[in-house]
Amino acid sequence: MFVKQISIFVENKPGRLMSVTKVLKEGNIDIKALSIADTKDFGILRIIVNDTQKALEILKKADCTVTTTDVIAAGVEDKPGGVADMMQALYENQISVEYMYAFAKKIEEKKAFAILRLDNNEKALKVLADNGIKLLSAEDITTL
Amino acid sequence: MAGYWEKKYECAPLHEMKALQSFRLSQTVRRVYENVPHYRKRMDEAGVKPEDITSVKDLYKLPFTYKQDLRDTYPYGLFAVGMDKVVRLHASSGTTGKQIVVGYTENDITVWKDCCARALAAAGCTNEDFMHVSYGYGLFTGGLGMHYGAEHLGMTVIPVSVGNTKRQITIIQDFGSTAICATPSYMLHLAETMEEMGISKDDIKLKVGILGAEPWTEEMRQQIQEKTGIKAYDIYGLSEIIGPGVAFECSEQTGMHINEDHFIPEIIDPDTGEVLPDGVQGELVFTCITKEAFPLIRYRTRDIAMLKREKCSCGRTLVKMMKPAGRSDDMLIIRGVNVFPSQVESVLLQLGNTSPYYQLIVDRVNNTDTLEIQVEISPEMFSDTVKSIETQEKVIKDAVESTLGIAATIKLVEPKTLQRFEGKAVRVIDKRKK
Numbered sequence: 132m133f134v135k136q137i138s139i140f141v142e143n144k145p146g147r148l149m150s151v152t153k154v155l156k157e158g159n160i161d162i163k164a165l166s167i168a169d170t171k172d173f174g175i176l177r178i179i180v181n182d183t184q185k186a187l188e189i190l191k192k193a194d195c196t197v198t199t200t201d202v203i204a205a206g207v208e209d210k211p212g213g214v215a216d217m218m219q220a221l222y223e224n225q226i227s228v229e230y231m232y233a234f235a236k237k238i239e240e241k242k243a244f245a246i247l248r249l250d251n252n253e254k255a256l257k258v259l260a261d262n263g264i265k266l267l268s269a270e271d272i273t274t275l
Numbered sequence: 276m277a278g279y280w281e282k283k284y285e286c287a288p289l290h291e292m293k294a295l296q297s298f299r300l301s302q303t304v305r306r307v308y309e310n311v312p313h314y315r316k317r318m319d320e321a322g323v324k325p326e327d328i329t330s331v332k333d334l335y336k337l338p339f340t341y342k343q344d345l346r347d348t349y350p351y352g353l354f355a356v357g358m359d360k361v362v363r364l365h366a367s368s369g370t371t372g373k374q375i376v377v378g379y380t381e382n383d384i385t386v387w388k389d390c391c392a393r394a395l396a397a398a399g400c401t402n403e404d405f406m407h408v409s410y411g412y413g414l415f416t417g418g419l420g421m422h423y424g425a426e427h428l429g430m431t432v433i434p435v436s437v438g439n440t441k442r443q444i445t446i447i448q449d450f451g452s453t454a455i456c457a458t459p460s461y462m463l464h465l466a467e468t469m470e471e472m473g474i475s476k477d478d479i480k481l482k483v484g485i486l487g488a489e490p491w492t493e494e495m496r497q498q499i500q501e502k503t504g505i506k507a508y509d510i511y512g513l514s515e516i517i518g519p520g521v522a523f524e525c526s527e528q529t530g531m532h533i534n535e536d537h538f539i540p541e542i543i544d545p546d547t548g549e550v551l552p553d554g555v556q557g558e559l560v561f562t563c564i565t566k567e568a569f570p571l572i573r574y575r576t577r578d579i580a581m582l583k584r585e586k587c588s589c590g591r592t593l594v595k596m597m598k599p600a601g602r603s604d605d606m607l608i609i610r611g612v613n614v615f616p617s618q619v620e621s622v623l624l625q626l627g628n629t630s631p632y633y634q635l636i637v638d639r640v641n642n643t644d645t646l647e648i649q650v651e652i653s654p655e656m657f658s659d660t661v662k663s664i665e666t667q668e669k670v671i672k673d674a675v676e677s678t679l680g681i682a683a684t685i686k687l688v689e690p691k692t693l694q695r696f697e698g699k700a701v702r703v704i705d706k707r708k709k
C-alpha cells in the first residue's frame with residue numbers, strides 16, 4: 132500500500148517554483164500533498180498528485196529533472212500525541228523517518244494524514260498496521 | 276635606491292651580456308643534443324647541428340619546445356642529467372590534469388636562489404629584513420623558491436605558507452615581518468582582514484611585498500599599497516623555466532627585468548613562430564642557458580608580453596618585459612594556480628553519473644579569487660533526499676579539488692540552463708576585473 136511521490140529538482144532562482152507548478156496546472160494535474168526541502172542552492176519539490184504517470188510525462192517534456200519514490204500515506208488520530216504515538220511505534224522498530232509532510236486537505240473526520248518517507252517501507256507497513264494506523268492507497272488519493 | 280645582488284650581471288653592458296649569452300647558449304645546445312634524445316631528434320628533423328649555434332643570433336634556428344612535449348616526455352624524458360645529480364623535483368599541473376615534472380641540480384638551486392635574491396634586493400630587502408612567505412609550499416615552486424632566495428640574501432625567513440589569515444596577521448605583528456611574498460589577491464585579502472580585526476598599517480612593520488604567481492592590475496597595486504603601506508613589486512616566473520625569479524620589478528615599477536644571463540627571452544608571433552622586434556607584443560619564449568637538469572630550449576610560455584631594452588633609472592641593463600596581457604589559450608590563474616576548464620571536464624566524465632555540462636564562474640570576493648563550478652544535474656544524480664544529492668556534490672567537490680589543487684564550490688543547476696554558444700557550452704565566466 133505505497134503511494135508514488137514525484138520529486139522535482141528546483142534551482143533556487145526567482146520564478147522557478149512558479150514555472151514548475153504552472154506546468155502541472157497546464158496539464159490539469161491536481162496536487163494532493165506537497166513539501167519543499169531546500170538548501171542554499173537548490174530545492175526538492177515533492178508532490179503527490181491525482182495522476183502520477185501524466186504528471187511525469189509533462190514534467191519530463193518540460194526538461195524537469197524528476198524521480199519517483201514509494202512513500203506511505205498514514206492517518207493519525209487528530210488529537211494531542213497522535214503523531215508522537217506513530218513515531219514511537221516506528222522508532223521502537225528501528226525505522227527511520229527520512230522526512231514527512233502533511234496533506235493539504237482534511238480527508239476524514241478526526242484523522243490527519245501525513246506522507247512518510249521511511250528507510251524500510253515493507254517493515255513499516257506491518258508496524259503501522261499492527262498499531263492500527265490507517266493507510267491510504269494510490270486509488271484513495273486519486274479519488275480524493 | 277635598492278641594492279643589487281649580482282651587479283656584474285644585472286648591470287652588464289649589452290655587448291658583454293650578448294657574449295655571455297652566446298657562450299652559454301652554444302654550450303647548452305651541445306649538452307642537450309648529446310644528452311636528451313627528444314632535442315636531438317627535433318634538431319635533426321630541423322637540420323640543425325650544435326655547431327650551427329654559436330651566437331644568440333642563431334637562436335631562431337632551433338625548434339620550439341611546447342608544453343605538450345613536456346607531457347609527452349613525462350616524467351623525466353627532458354632531463355639532461357642523471358637522476359643522481361637531481362636534488363629536487365617540483366611539478367605544475369597541465370591541461371589534462373597530468374602534472375609536469377621539473378628537476379634541479381644543486382647548481383640549478385643556486386641559480387634559482389640568485390634569481391630570487393636579485394628580485395628581493397631590487398625590492399629593497401636586506402639581511403636585516405624578516406621575510407613572511409605566504410606562498411604555498413610543496414610541489415608548487417612559489418613557496419620554496421622564494422624561501423631559498425630570501426635565505427640566500429640573509430633574510431630571516433618565516434615559512435608561513437597558505438591559509439589561516441588571522442594567524443598570519445598575528446605572526447606579521449608578533450614576529451615583526453618587514454617583507455612578504457604572496458599572491459596579490461591574497462595580499463589584498465590580508466589587508467582587508469587586518470581592517471576587520473582593527474589593525475592599522477601603523478601597527479605592523481611590513482614595508483615591502485613581492486607579489487606574483489597571478490596576473491594583477493595597477494589598480495590592485497595601488498589598493499594594496501594604500502591599505503598596507505607597503506611598496507608592492509611584481510615578480511614573474513614559471514615552473515617550467517625555474518619558478519619565481521625569471522623576471523622581477525625594480526624601484527621604477529614599470530615592467531620586470533628578465534634575468535637574461537640565465538634565460539634568453541624572445542617575443543614571437545604565436546601563429547607564424549616568427550621572431551618579433553622589441554616593443555611589439557607577442558608570445559614570450561624562453562631558452563634556459565644555465566640550467567643543468569631541465570634546460571628548456573625555446574619554450575613557448577603562451578604568455579603574451581612585450582620586451583623593452585632601455586636605460587632604467589635603477590641602473591640595471593637587463594631587458595624588461597611588460598606585464599603579460601593575457602594567455603594565448605584558455606588557461607585561468609586562480610589563487611596562483613593554473614586551472615584549465617578541460618581538467619574539470621575530465622573529472623566530471625570520470626565520475627560517470629554527472630552531466631558533462633559545466634561552467635566555471637571565477638570571481639574575486641573580498642579580494643580573493645573564488646571558483647564556482649556549475650554542473651547541470653543529471654537524472655542519475657537526482658534523488659528525493661537532500662542528503663543523497665549533497666553527498667554526490669561532495670564527491671564532485673573533492674575530485675575537482677584534488678585535480679585542480681584549489682578549493683571550489685559546486686552548484687547544481689537545472690538541465691539545459693547553462694549558457695551555450697552555437698550549441699557549445701560557454702565554459703568560463705571570469706568576473707574578475709581584467
Ligand SMILES: [Zn+2]
Nearest residue numbers: 525587589591
Ligand atoms: Zn630597473
